[in-house]
Amino acid sequence: MASLSVTDVTGLCTPLPPYGAAWCDTDDMTTSTLLQSTDRGLYCPVADIYIDPWVAVPRAVVTHAHADHLQPGCASYLVARDGLPVTRVRLGEDASIQTVAYGEPILVNGVQLSLHPAGHILGSAQVRLAYQGEVVVVSGDYRPGPSATCASFEPVRCQTFVSESTFGLPIFRWEPDAEVFAAINTWWATNARASRPSLLFGYALGKAQRVLAGVDPTIGPVYTHGAVERLVAAYRAGDAALPPTQPVAERARGTDWGGALIIAPPWAHQSPWTRRFGAASTGLASGWMRIRGTRRRRAVDRGFVLSDHADWPGLLDVIAATGASEVWVAHGYTSVLARWLRERGTDARALPARPAGMGNDRDDGAAVDAGPLPQAEGSEAGA
Numbered sequence: 487m488a489s490l491s492v493t494d495v496t497g498l499c500t501p502l503p504p505y506g507a508a509w510c511d512t513d514d515m516t517t518s519t520l521l522q523s524t525d526r527g528l529y530c531p532v533a534d535i536y537i538d539p540w541v542a543v544p545r546a547v548v549t550h551a552h553a554d555h556l557q558p559g560c561a562s563y564l565v566a567r568d569g570l571p572v573t574r575v576r577l578g579e580d581a582s583i584q585t586v587a588y589g590e591p592i593l594v595n596g597v598q599l600s601l602h603p604a605g606h607i608l609g610s611a612q613v614r615l616a617y618q619g620e621v622v623v624v625s626g627d628y629r630p631g632p633s634a635t636c637a638s639f640e641p642v643r644c645q646t647f648v649s650e651s652t653f654g655l656p657i658f659r660w661e662p663d664a665e666v667f668a669a670i671n672t673w674w675a676t677n678a679r680a681s682r683p684s685l686l687f688g689y690a691l692g693k694a695q696r697v698l699a700g701v702d703p704t705i706g707p708v709y710t711h712g713a714v715e716r717l718v719a720a721y722r723a724g725d726a727a728l729p730p731t732q733p734v735a736e737r738a739r740g741t742d743w744g745g746a747l748i749i750a751p752p753w754a755h756q757s758p759w760t761r762r763f764g765a766a767s768t769g770l771a772s773g774w775m776r777i778r779g780t781r782r783r784r785a786v787d788r789g790f791v792l793s794d795h796a797d798w799p800g801l802l803d804v805i806a807a808t809g810a811s812e813v814w815v816a817h818g819y820t821s822v823l824a825r826w827l828r829e830r831g832t833d834a835r836a837l838p839a840r841p842a843g844m845g846n847d848r849d850d851g852a853a854v855d856a857g858p859l860p861q862a863e864g865s866e867a868g869a
């Protein structure tokens with residue numbers, strides 16, 4: 487990456503009393519000068535900030551607005567500027583949110599902090615911390631490759647890299663987007679010719695907008711569930727070019743849905759809300775569709791393997807591109823990926839998962855999905 491120059495020397499907010507006395511009472515402590523794994527999430531003691539904390543803290547740096555990363559109730563938040571509209575939808579107007587542009591360093595108690603595109607959802611960021619020659623990057627969730635609905639992922643060199651591992655198994659390999667969207671468009675067009683509605687489920691934050699950007703709007707009208715529409719509006723506020731949509735709720739009774747594509751969050755599936763669409767064909771867009779049997783378990787007609795996370799080769803490529811000598815693995819199949827890296831000579835360790843019941847797994851349920859695999863540690867993220 488390009489060398490950084492400090493253009494804006496500001497603290498995150500007024501210094502608050504030291505906080506986090508409880509942060510070092512777990513056994514398997516992973517520590518560096520800059521970053522510690524604590525029972526409240528990742529903590530930088532020098533800057534006195536938490537990254538994606540699990541509980542409300544005074545100062546939170548948030549990688550992105552999915553519910554398992556964005557803890558409500560913090561006194562102040564720092565997010566990437568692109569992420570402000572979606573963060574506002576999630577936290578409301580009263581939350582104290584500071585923003586910083588991607589790549590623009592700020593100083594926090596002497597720590598140089600900057601955010602870099604993670605390619606996951608609008609405003610998603612990797613957090614880079616630099617202090618006295620040490621550089622740590624916390625990835626949050628990430629998806630390498632070009633992105634139509636958010637800034638594309640950029641690898642950031644560091645000594646210690648904290649990587650997600652939501653799809654950290656070798657079976658997870660994604661097809662090119664063009665192939666996935668061609669399949670979705672063919673499904674929709676076939677249904678439209680039979681005057682059958684196409685009801686497609688995907689996470690309200692991120693996936694729904696990516697689907698919207700990828701479908702062919704000449705096939706028919708596109709309608710949205712309310713939980714999807716308010717985040718579509720936030721994406722539009724952030725300049726995303728998305729085809730026109732209309733909220734289902736604004737349509738009169740007796741609307742003919744034949745030929746339409748309706749985009750809704752997974753939790754709306756088999757709810758009374760879907761009855762109006764009659765014998766719609768149903769589909770689900772998710773990385774979990776790579777697992778055989780998921781379509782049947784989720785009781786949908788079609789599964790489309792479309793993820794906002796890195797697949798297995800993507801994880802390995804990104805980790806290699808950071809040049810990190812030490813890798814901490816968070817989120818998902820942590821022990822599998824950490825072991826794979828250790829066996830190939832990288833100092834890697836799995837971070838503990840957030841304790842069950844801590845934090846906010848399901849706010850409006852829109853961003854969160856259990857995924858079909860109970861053995862996936864902490865795999866509740868929008869996938």
Ligand SMILES: [Zn+2]
Nearest residue numbers: 552627867868
């Ligand atoms: Zn996420």
Ligand SMILES: [Zn+2]
Nearest residue numbers: 552554627867
């Ligand atoms: Zn996540």
